[in-house]
Amino acid sequence: MKKIIKLRLPLLVISQILFVYTFYLSYCSNNRNATTLNLFAILSTIVAAISCFLYGLEYIFIKKSKKLGYIYCIISIIMPFPIIFLISKVSMQK
DSSP states (O other): OHHHHTTHHHHHHHHHHHHHHHHIIIIIOSOOOHHHHHHHHHHHHHHHHHHHHHHHHHHHHTSOOHHHHHHHHHHHHHTHHHHHHHHHHHHHHO
C-alpha cells in the first residue's frame, strides 16, 4: 500500500505540468488546436483526481482517519465530471 501512496507526488507533478502546459496552449501559444487543448485539460483533470483518490486511501489505511479519507475518495470520483463537462461545453461554443 505504501508503494502506491508514493505515486502521489509524481502524479501531482505531472498534473501541474499538464495544467501549466494547457494554460500555455490556451493563452500564450499562437497554435491553438482545440483538440490538443481539450485532451491536455481532461488528462490533467483525471491525473489530479487519481492523485486525490490516493490521498484519500492514505487517510483511510495509514493515517486511520476513515471519515476524511472517504470524503477525499468521493470528491476525487465526482470532481472530474463537471470539469470535463465544462471543458466540452466551452470548446463547443468556439
